[in-house]
Amino acid sequence: KAGVTQTPRYLIKTRGQQVTLSCSPISGHRSVSWYQQTPGQGLQFLFEYFSETQRNKGNFPGRFSGRQFSNSRSEMNVSTLELGDSALYLCASSLIQSQETQYFGPGTRLLVL
Amino acid sequence: SQQGEEDPQALSIQEGENATMNCSYKTSINNLQWYRQNSGRGLVHLILIRSNEREKHSGRLRVTLDTSKKSSSLLITASRAADTASYFCATGPSGGSNYKLTFGKGTLLTVNP
Numbered sequence: 001k002a003g004v005t006q007t008p009r010y011l012i013k014t015r016g017q018q019v020t021l022s023c024s025p026i027s028g029h030r031s032v033s034w035y036q037q038t039p040g041q042g043l044q045f046l047f048e049y050f051s052e053t054q055r056n057k058g059n060f061p062g063r064f065s066g067r068q069f070s071n072s073r074s075e076m077n078v079s080t081l082e083l084g085d086s087a088l089y090l091c092a093s094s095l096i097q098s099q100e101t102q103y104f105g106p107g108t109r110l111l112v113l
Numbered sequence: 114s115q116q117g118e119e120d121p122q123a124l125s126i127q128e129g130e131n132a133t134m135n136c137s138y139k140t141s142i143n144n145l146q147w148y149r150q151n152s153g154r155g156l157v158h159l160i161l162i163r164s165n166e167r168e169k170h171s172g173r174l175r176v177t178l179d180t181s182k183k184s185s186s187l188l189i190t191a192s193r194a195a196d197t198a199s200y201f202c203a204t205g206p207s208g209g210s211n212y213k214l215t216f217g218k219g220t221l222l223t224v225n226p
Binding site for chain 2: 004035042045056058092099100102103104105
């Protein structure tokens, strides 16, 4: 099976812009989770989607949003970008429960100037 | 906030030596997992141990879990330069509808040839 794919791999934006990141889970996986990774804060959970519904959400402002489509593909959107949003954004999929083994994509590295 | 806390934060050893990393957590768990991350890339799942298990092996990896002390350890035997990476523990909570893994900040392992 193909692994988790994320697009784009690298992105440079300026403050105030918005960005959309995409994640395609492993075929058959229904749970998709998103994480933000920075040197200072480590891996921070953003949200998790299952069957097109947000099932869990981390402590991030409303500028961070996401959605999941019927084919389990997921997108996350960050509006009004801030310098502090520069990070590696990781997507992970799992079969049903995101507590179980997660399979990570390579990540999207976002730089906000 | 981080549930798992890895110790040490950084570890440097020679090739062929064993590496031991520890993880402590705070709340009841369903399972505990270890992941590896090579610099700036996605995480790779190594091993999952459930709360009713005490020890698990996978190749050169040995994981122990002590739920009474809320701690786990990861042992990598006969280390290789290719084992150089960050290692994270992640906990899956028990009960409730909190379908997410919570990651620690990781241990950076450097294996010198």
